[in-house]
Amino acid sequence: MPSPAELIGIDGNPLRDPRDKRLPRVAGPSVLVLFGVTGDLSRKKLLPAIYDLANRGLLPPGFSLVGFARRDWENQDFRQVAYEAVKQHARTPFREEVWNHLSEGMHFVPGEFNDPGAFDALAMAVKELDETRGTGGNYAFYLSIPPKFFDVVVEQLQRSGLAERTNDSWRRVVIEKPFGHDLKSAQELNNVVHRVFPEESIFRIDHYLGKETVQNILALRFANTMYEPIWNRSYVDHVQITMAEDIGIGGRAGYYDGIGAARDVIQNHLLQLLALTAMEEPVDFSAESVRAEKAKILSSVRVPSDLSLASARGQYAAGWQGGVKVQGYLDEDGISPDSTTETYAAIKLEIDNRRWAGVPWYLRTGKRLSRRATEVAMIFQRAPHLPFEATATEELGQNALVFRVQPDEGITVRFGSKVPGPSMEVRDVNMDFAYGESFTESSPEAYERLILDVLIGDPPLFPRQEEVELSWKILDPIEEYWATIGQPDQYKSGGYGPKSSDRMMKRDGRAWRRI
Numbered sequence: 339m340p341s342p343a344e345l346i347g348i349d350g351n352p353l354r355d356p357r358d359k360r361l362p363r364v365a366g367p368s369v370l371v372l373f374g375v376t377g378d379l380s381r382k383k384l385l386p387a388i389y390d391l392a393n394r395g396l397l398p399p400g401f402s403l404v405g406f407a408r409r410d411w412e413n414q415d416f417r418q419v420a421y422e423a424v425k426q427h428a429r430t431p432f433r434e435e436v437w438n439h440l441s442e443g444m445h446f447v448p449g450e451f452n453d454p455g456a457f458d459a460l461a462m463a464v465k466e467l468d469e470t471r472g473t474g475g476n477y478a479f480y481l482s483i484p485p486k487f488f489d490v491v492v493e494q495l496q497r498s499g500l501a502e503r504t505n506d507s508w509r510r511v512v513i514e515k516p517f518g519h520d521l522k523s524a525q526e527l528n529n530v531v532h533r534v535f536p537e538e539s540i541f542r543i544d545h546y547l548g549k550e551t552v553q554n555i556l557a558l559r560f561a562n563t564m565y566e567p568i569w570n571r572s573y574v575d576h577v578q579i580t581m582a583e584d585i586g587i588g589g590r591a592g593y594y595d596g597i598g599a600a601r602d603v604i605q606n607h608l609l610q611l612l613a614l615t616a617m618e619e620p621v622d623f624s625a626e627s628v629r630a631e632k633a634k635i636l637s638s639v640r641v642p643s644d645l646s647l648a649s650a651r652g653q654y655a656a657g658w659q660g661g662v663k664v665q666g667y668l669d670e671d672g673i674s675p676d677s678t679t680e681t682y683a684a685i686k687l688e689i690d691n692r693r694w695a696g697v698p699w700y701l702r703t704g705k706r707l708s709r710r711a712t713e714v715a716m717i718f719q720r721a722p723h724l725p726f727e728a729t730a731t732e733e734l735g736q737n738a739l740v741f742r743v744q745p746d747e748g749i750t751v752r753f754g755s756k757v758p759g760p761s762m763e764v765r766d767v768n769m770d771f772a773y774g775e776s777f778t779e780s781s782p783e784a785y786e787r788l789i790l791d792v793l794i795g796d797p798p799l800f801p802r803q804e805e806v807e808l809s810w811k812i813l814d815p816i817e818e819y820w821a822t823i824g825q826p827d828q829y830k831s832g833g834y835g836p837k838s839s840d841r842m843m844k845r846d847g848r849a850w851r852r853i
């Protein structure tokens with residue numbers, strides 16, 4: 339028999355045996371306070387994800403959502419905006435009864451982050467929910483706000499007493515990315531957050547870790563035997579990690595300008611993808627073990643000394659996207675005409691350990707590229723000898739194993755195959771695994787998974803501070819170098835990125851995969 343302490347495992351519910359994996363993971367009584375509820379992320383992702391969780395029966399009956407932003411809104415206005423967001427962006431079908439139940443627990447507190455009075459009002463609102471909806475004093479504070487306010491809001495939570503937990507309740511804080519602007523500011527922010535919340539209550543979010551296909555990197559590597567023997571410098575020629583977007587910055591000029599592509603997604607999403615692909619097998623799937631292996635890899639990453647050869651950056655110019663003429667970055671609303679912020683970044687990294695020594699890892703990301711595609715591609719070395727006539731293998735590329743993170747989720751293996759016919763001609767073919775063909779369950783959105791993990795208190799999919807700092811240590815010298823070269827190279831919207839990025843690959847005798 340498990341001990342009583344073991345039984346209070348999942349969701350703090352003593353009636354559930356944590357060993358019974360067949361039971362769905364369901365959140366316990368709680369309030370989610372969403373700061374920045376009127377913002378882009380909340381509207382497109384967070385509110386729909388909360389609805390999807392409710393629709394899947396993963397939220398408790400008294401679950402309450404409190405929105406906080408500067409609008410002069412009543413609860414009804416908030417519910418209406420949330421309704422539209424859900425209708426437009428939710429993954430699961432709209433069900434009136436689910437929505438009605440969820441929206442009864444939705445409240446809005448208007449306020450400015452610098453106003454202590456607004457946080458006092460918030461404290462009163464959540465206490466009232468404890469009384470009226472049985473939320474048990476369990477609060478998760480989600481900071482979906484401009485990063486410059488992370489510390490301000492955390493300090494307000496302390497001052498207002500909202501961060502203070504009692505013995506039988508919990509308080510958690512979710513901090514969006516980027517966590518800091520560089521190593522120093524990330525450490526300063528961490529000090530502020532740590533003065534208020536203990537480490538186990540801090541959830542630094544990187545939504546890529548909530549994606550099914552990203553978690554599948556670990557499943558493919560560690561649940562199978564056939565890949566491990568070739569997962570190293572003896573077989574892998576190089577690795578390409580691509581996050582291409584077809585969208586521009588939209589209405590996010592205030593956030594994006596001065597941050598740029600590398601801070602926006604390389605420091606977090608792309609380096610996390612690198613860590614998951616390169617790391618050693620963790621002892622188990624606990625937060626501690628997974629995070630420790632990722633940190634080990636990130637601390638082995640080496641930035642090449644000559645960044646003029648090993649990096650490229652670009653800024654989108656006007657062009658055509660999906661048949662529509664679009665303007666360049668410098669003409670976007672809210673962008674200064676002489677901004678040097680990059681909307682495309684590519685870097686080459688190396689990993690100094692026995693498994694990966696000498697294997698280059700190329701990372702690239704960009705906005706307004708020809709299409710949306712995120713993938714991790716392991717490109718294997720060429721066969722040491724081909725016993726065919728040279729003409730038979732003219733079209734043969736290198737073997738590749740590609741994790742298609744999005745939008746067409748799956749895994750592709752590319753290899754050479756004989757072309758049917760009388761001669762021995764060998765050509766590349768693809769063998770595909772597609773989620774839709776193999777599973778009946780559809781993939782939850784990343785934020786569904788991560789919000790549920792926060793409410794349950796399950797941290798493995800959240801990077802810890804060490805990973806955040808190690809990632810900044812990788813990026814800081816690159817940003818410093820880029821600061822000395824001024825204007826990024828222009829590239830046409832709807833294209834493949836700046837020529838300098840292709841030249842970076844060409845110098846190494848390689849080419850980017852077509853997106």
Ligand SMILES: NC(=O)C1=CN([C@@H]2O[C@H](COP(=O)(O)OP(=O)(O)OC[C@H]3O[C@@H](n4cnc5c(N)ncnc54)[C@H](OP(=O)(O)O)[C@@H]3O)[C@@H](O)[C@H]2O)C=CC1
Nearest residue numbers: 374375376377378379407408450451482483485514515516
């Ligand atoms: N948008 C995206 O695709 C992604 C965003 N993120 C991260 O999520 C966070 C939010 O991004 P996003 O939604 O795009 O940002 P937005 O600029 O769209 O939203 C910011 C929110 O913060 C509120 N806000 C701003 N200043 C104040 C203030 N002084 N007092 C009170 N409320 C304020 C705004 O409310 P109002 O103006 O109504 O008062 C708004 O609700 C950022 O950290 C970003 O890096 C992460 C991944 C993707």
Ligand SMILES: O=C1O[C@H](COP(=O)(O)O)[C@@H](O)[C@H](O)[C@H]1O
Nearest residue numbers: 515545583585602603607712744
């Ligand atoms: O974190 C961010 O991610 C989005 C892209 O997210 P995805 O899940 O659609 O790949 C990106 O547009 C945004 O600039 C960035 O902040």
